[in-house]
Amino acid sequence: MTPSPAQGPRFSPLSVVALVGWVGLLVALSVWMGQQAYHWLPLQASTAAPLVDGLFSFETAVGTFVFGGVISVMVWVVLMHRAEKYDETDAEPIEGNTKLEVIWTAIPFVLVMAIAVYAIRVNTSLGVLGPMEHIHQDNHVEEVGGYPGDRLPAENIEVVARQWSWEFRYPAANVSSTELHLAVDQPVTFRLVSEDVLHGFFVPAFRLKQDVVPGRAINFNLTPTREGRYRLRDSQFSGTWFAANQADVVVESGDAHTAWLSQAEKLPLQSGISDAVDEYAARAKRANPGWATVPPAPPPQVNVPGSNNLPHDA
């Protein structure tokens, strides 16, 4: 514990230039990373997607700058401030600097609050969550009505989540299916209900996710913006075949959508898609099938089963 001589700060012109240059490099890297962030996300297929991606890109850029800054300091210290081989003495006893403390408290505070404000704005624009009401599980009629609000007339689709299948009902058209069909650029209001446990309605291409809670009907709004075939995945652990509880979402032109609905109405009801039911049957034939499981609900009886193993865009 030998005392060492104190030294003042040294700011030569060269070090200032080098520092400014390095910061500039970090800024450039951060901007670049912000752009790269878009590539890490799936393609954008809803009005929500550009908003979410923009926020994430901004956060990536800021995060790169902060991470880069901290790591630069650590690397510099490890390279340039190493103890000499047999030097057992102490370094200069700098115990703190109140001005620095204030700066590195105030700046992060302002920064995170700015990000929070941006995020609240995006959250408001998303405006996806409609009113929610409590329902009795065996009586799907709601006690309090829910409204999509001041929007274009929306298509209403009821989504029934089960262990382990997704059923989509179009009450206006008297159609049901296990493949979700949506018209491009047409706002849609989902009414999410579960017949058993928690599920998660998650379409990565739309950037939207909503848990499906038994005992409630949750209104959920979105507007798809790109035609294609996308994946809907169960995102809230729901039991044995949770991972297999996937469906496809087909976004098509308004005409194609109307045509699909009118054709579908004429089709007789048949068993829809439920990979869990098939796997359960196969499993029963095995000698040592594993631990206990709740049996899957029977596949929903629908007009259009559709498919869930065609190539999907996202």
Next chain:
Amino acid sequence: MTTSYPTPSEPREHSAEHENHNLTGFIIFLCSESVIFLAFFSGYALLKTSALNWLPAGVDGLEWQMPLINSVVLVSSSGTIYLAERAKARGSIWGFRGFWLLTMALGSYFLYGQAVEWSGLAFGFTSGTFGGTFYLLTGFHGLHVATGVGLMTLMLIKSFIPGNYEGGEQGVEATSLFWHFVDVIWIILYLLIYVWQRS
């Protein structure tokens, strides 16, 4: 290996400080215990306010008169335990024991009253969230009352051991604190369950 240290100060007094620690530790524990009641209270409030049909079929509400008598009994017992401690501080060990025993009797009556109330109810633990929360809250509280009576029994027995209070009276203080805690919880409980009634 012998190691010698220079004497810096007087060696520490262990016994007195140890018992101080006991009370400190117990108070910290009580603060933590209050959170579990807080959790049950907030769960109860949330379930009650969001329920479509709060009362089970055939139940019109809760009778509040008998429980009010029980409450008066329990709150009085806080008074008697305080008197017990006062007697002890004055040096009257039999005065202490008398009020202490009275407190135990009042507490036991409370438990008896609770059991009588439970046996006369038209709903059970599984009668929806109404029944579940009722028995959970009153049952968990009752468990604490029973524990308090048990601790008091222990303290009463120990009061007969000669030299028991030489190191301090943390046992009596802690038990008394616990008893007041149980009483305060009951007051909140009574307001939440019997006073705030809804259809």
Next chain:
Amino acid sequence: MTLATFPASEPKPSWTRYFSFNTDAKVIGIQYIVLAFFFFLIGGLLAMIIRGELITPEADLVDRTVYNGIYTMHGTIMLFLFIFPVLNGLNNLLIPTMIGAPDMAFPRLNAVAFWLVPIFGIVLIASFFVPGGPAYSGWWSYPPVSVQNPLGHLVNGQGMWLTAVALSGVSSIMGAVNFVTTIIRMRAPGMTWFRMPVFCWTALAAQSLQLIGLPALTGGAVMLLFDLVAGTTFYDPSGGGDPVLYQHFFWFYSHPAVYVIILPVFGIFSELFPVYARKPLFGYVYVSLASFIIVGLGLIVWVHHFFTSGVPQWMRNLFMVNTMLISVPTGVKVFAWLGTLWRGKIRLTTPMLFCLGGLFNFVFAGITGVMLATVPVDIHVSNTYFVVGHFHYVIYGAAVMGIFAAIYHWFPKFIGRMPYEGLGKLHFLLTFIGANINFLPMHPLGLMGMPRRVSSYDPEFAFWNVIASLGAFLLGVSIIPFLLNMISSWVRGPKATHNPWNAIGLEWLLPSPPAEDNFGEHVPVVISRPYGYGLGQPLVEHQAEIEQVLTAAELQEASR
């Protein structure tokens, strides 16, 4: 000045004391740490099976029910049987010695708290062998799925899980009461609050969170247990219950729980950086106080774990803002460590490497944490591998590395021998590389839309999963040099002096290992602030004499 004799030559204590009900905090500390690593190996084995399954898209390694039980128990074991016990072990070793106390405030309670751990550990491991298998709904055990109880038995995996977690809660509360009382009441003369080491500050903060948060989990779990076995409907909508209520109870504790995990690691970094940079901790007072700001904020952010569960918009915005604020006191600590390192005299010993690597990973995790705090991004990535990547960066990348740093740093003090540097550095390298390869790919996977807890996935996720699995296998291998080092150093490592790192602290004024009652009756009086590197002042009165006595004893020992 008279010389008093320290407790005379003690017979070398038997190794069997580690298997007995022993009330010495230093014995209990070792018991906690060794037992924790035993469970770490089991939890790690489960991780290898998980990554083995996930190296291919199909569910082809084990049955889906088995996978679900395995990932559930992996999380449960790692949290309740590894991380919390190992941190309690460090608390037991460090708190009394750092503050100059002979032991904890309640030594018997301390031992009871420890012995509950193997008991509930056995309950949890036994749950693998009951009909129906172990709990399978994740370490969260969300109802209704967690109470479906397919076989309908009274004794089932989920019930055993709840029992084990309840016992863990009792053990933790006992420990918390003990640690908090000890820190508040048993500090050495002269050790005011602002002369107390940061590790004790962070321990106090973390244990306060245990006291406030655990009862909420207990309450929620009791209600879940009743739903499981007694037919109540607290979380069952058919009886008026609400599944989301459980989520509130669960996360009201489990968010602070993550600060219970990371705060001691912050304490470890704050203790070690000054030693290996030979510089005082920068802004010691601010670092200490920031711990309590984190406690306060940590109690009001829990909803950010279930933004998508249907909580109203105002609640999402409120909890988002609260969560963002936590980065401010955390940042104060990170910048303080940088300030400590800056213009220090850096020594890249094994403990220092683990601290630097841990800090690197922590900053990365902090950034993804801020991303997760913002609701719109969270809606997309919650319940995906993005979250899994985030928390493994914090827990493995930062907390576990910090714990390794602490073990290498204080091993000489409490075991009395030096660990091997070469093996230590190898352990660090494999850990740092393995952890990054394992957990970095999880972020693109989550962004692309791969949900967590899946036993199978769409083929487009295969590439990053293969890389993650390879990283995991490397992490598995990284444990080997650690175990070899610990065992052989304990048995035949070179004897340690009382202060091999030339560090400043009361624990370094004790022999290695210390006597059973540490300083006993002769506690030195603390006369200066901690971390006085470069200031040339003694920490305690008569420090030179104390050092002289210790050194003389060591020389005598060495010459035998």
